[in-house]
Amino acid sequence: MTYHRFSVAPMIDWSDRHFRYLVRLLSKEALLYTEMITANAIIHGPEERLLAYSPEEHPISIQLGGSDPKGLAKAAKIAESFGYDEINLNVGCPSDRVQSGRFGVCLMREAQLVADCLSAMSEVVAVPVTIKTRIGVDEWDSYELFEAFVDTVKESGCQTFIIHARKAWLNGLSPKENRTIPPLKYDYVFQLKKRFPELTVILNGGLTDLTQSAQYIHDGCVDGVMLGREVYHNPFIMAQVDSLFYGMSALITDRYQLLDTYVPYIEHQLSQGIPLKSISRHMLGLFQHQYGGKRWRRFLSERAHRHNLKEDSIAEAIALLQDAMALTVRKT
Numbered sequence: 001m002t003y004h005r006f007s008v009a010p011m012i013d014w015s016d017r018h019f020r021y022l023v024r025l026l027s028k029e030a031l032l033y034t035e036m037i038t039a040n041a042i043i044h045g046p047e048e049r050l051l052a053y054s055p056e057e058h059p060i061s062i063q064l065g066g067s068d069p070k071g072l073a074k075a076a077k078i079a080e081s082f083g084y085d086e087i088n089l090n091v092g093c094p095s096d097r098v099q100s101g102r103f104g105v106c107l108m109r110e111a112q113l114v115a116d117c118l119s120a121m122s123e124v125v126a127v128p129v130t131i132k133t134r135i136g137v138d139e140w141d142s143y144e145l146f147e148a149f150v151d152t153v154k155e156s157g158c159q160t161f162i163i164h165a166r167k168a169w170l171n172g173l174s175p176k177e178n179r180t181i182p183p184l185k186y187d188y189v190f191q192l193k194k195r196f197p198e199l200t201v202i203l204n205g206g207l208t209d210l211t212q213s214a215q216y217i218h219d220g221c222v223d224g225v226m227l228g229r230e231v232y233h234n235p236f237i238m239a240q241v242d243s244l245f246y247g248m249s250a251l252i253t254d255r256y257q258l259l260d261t262y263v264p265y266i267e268h269q270l271s272q273g274i275p276l277k278s279i280s281r282h283m284l285g286l287f288q289h290q291y292g293g294k295r296w297r298r299f300l301s302e303r304a305h306r307h308n309l310k311e312d313s314i315a316e317a318i319a320l321l322q323d324a325m326a327l328t329v330r331k332t
Contacts, residue, residue: 002246003029003031003059003085004160005029005246006027006029006031006224006226006227007030007031007061007202007227008031008032008226008238009227010034010035010090010228011232012036014035015033015035016035016278017052017057018274019235020034020054020060021262021265022258023235024056025252025262026236026252027238028251029246029248030238030241031061032060032061033061033088034060034062034063036063036064037063037065038066038103040066042064042075043074051084058083060084060085061085062084062087063089064088066117067103067107068117069113069121072121076121076125077124077125080126087127087130088130089114089118089121089130090103091105091107091108091134092134093105094175094178105133106137106170108137108149109140111148111149112152114131115155115156115158116156118157119157122158128160129158130161131153131161132163133161133162134163134166134168135189136167137168137170138171141167143191147191147195150196154196160199160200162226163189163202164204164205165185165188165204166183166185189221190221193221200224201222201224202224203225203226204226207225207227207230208230210237213227214245232285234285235282236258239252255286255287256325266317267314270314270317276304284296290328291328292328293328299323303323304320
């Protein structure tokens, strides 16, 4: 699918609907992912709060966590009823919480169970079911083991593999350290694409340069790339995505135009009782590497955090954003 050429990674506590809406204003084509949501949370929790999103966010994929095929199938069916374009299974998260729940990256040692989970979901939904995984875990980290894992899992019918090109250490490293300390091995991912050319292989991990990322696709090394924290900390790089990866004109070329376009959404969310800080926190990096960027971050983080809708009007909240914008310099 063409929208896999560029996707924005699922990020716990960051990839909420407010961040996704902001990113969508900058790219019409990129695939967006939710935060990981456990199957049990969807089955037993408040569906609307967990699964609701804005129609403008399409194409959008929901990432599920779990290891019980029946539970994942039930959660996938519920997610499909909300209109998600894809169901993704997390087999890459190394946190203690997912290990205790027997899902995430620890499942790399149980390839047949992963295949069973993907098969169970595929049987009950019409949308694609995909997987996000790593290249290994602990001492289980040779290319041969990685390829064998994929070879087993693809028998489920799964055709799209999003691969964080690092292994994970389950003991001794925090989730944050697992994003940076294990060395990147892009060659594992490139070799996998050569071995299974029929699969859609997406490269994830350590990517920051959009031009270089696009070159990996152009050279046939992979079918697409996924960026996460680079986009979150510098969201305006998304303005280049549609032209670089899809051959389309940029939607927005100016940060001030982006903010003006985002304001109606912010006003609507504020009218629904959403605190300003829940939205503005995703905007702190909007002027990254720009003159006035530090003043923007400081002003917005300090003032938006104190803003309280019980005391302040929506108009005042928008004025606060405009005041923050005034701290930067418009380019003429």
